Amino acid sequence: MPSHREDPRLTVSRHAAELFLERGVAATSGDDIAAAAGLSKRTVWRYFRSKESAVEPLFAVSSLRFASQLSEWPLDISIEAYLHAVVRPQDQTPREIADDILAVRLVALLPKEPALRSAWLMSCHAAEETIVEVVARRTRRSATDFDVRLCGAAVMTALRIVDEDIATAAITDRRAFTLPEVIDRMAEAIRTASTLPICDPV
Template structure:
């Protein structure tokens, strides 16, 4: 559950993301973001280190929502069946809106290195959380090198799928069904896993 400051940062992040998508990052100023959010520029800079970092809460929300889903992954379920169960159903309208906005930002990454830095910060936090999931699934320590390597390779695979689909959908007008996304994520996670986490595990 988000606190008041987290909610305020998320609101600013959504406003900044919409401006980045509409105008481009270079054409969006801190004043623009503050005005859209109804805040003073000083307040915005108290929350964020630069304008590109305003995207981090939105990236965090989408990445960590996916990680939260994996945190509930039953031991008797494969990665394919669990992703199908979770992603095959309808999402809340607010979550869907955030996901669409994040996709449009991800499609901008090839031309926006500073925005990519914010995305990588968010995926690093997701990777740390994923290490805990891998460790719990295999009853090992999250500090073990093999566990951390597995979390790193799986998170990198998820990141590549997210970026590839976003760029293809926004820039090249390719169409992806929900099943396409599920299948690509499941395949990428299975291929990238360096530990046996993708199939049912026994206690």
């Protein structure tokens, strides 16, 4: 059940995502998004700088949820062991699962709808800030340290590519993935991209 404190922009974002998936970005107007969300056009444009940016909150909830999980990664456990222990769909609410599925469908749409990529990259950048903090904690260095920021950026880029590859394979190519396969891909990407020793117990 959505929290009463939920960002109202997220509700609009879900409507925008559904319209983009159904009609395409070019065939969807800001007026369409406002009507679907039951809001005035003025309110929608107060929330978002463009119709494409309307999906940023949806992308962000998924990206930031995973980044938040990484922020709780204990120092005495490897990335593989930690992800297999905490990435559990049964711990998610139906709304969170629905948001994740909607976000995956949008990510798979990126090759055909490049106008959405800036929204996707904005959400990835927000998650990167959290991952930089994870790197800083595991290396006992400052989050402003260049090498820490570089490692955080590399890890987030690797995760973004995994997300894009899996979304395309699952939605466009109809390939089925098991949860352990997805987790292994994510852990491998983090380990490969890490430019600092963060993946093993520290």
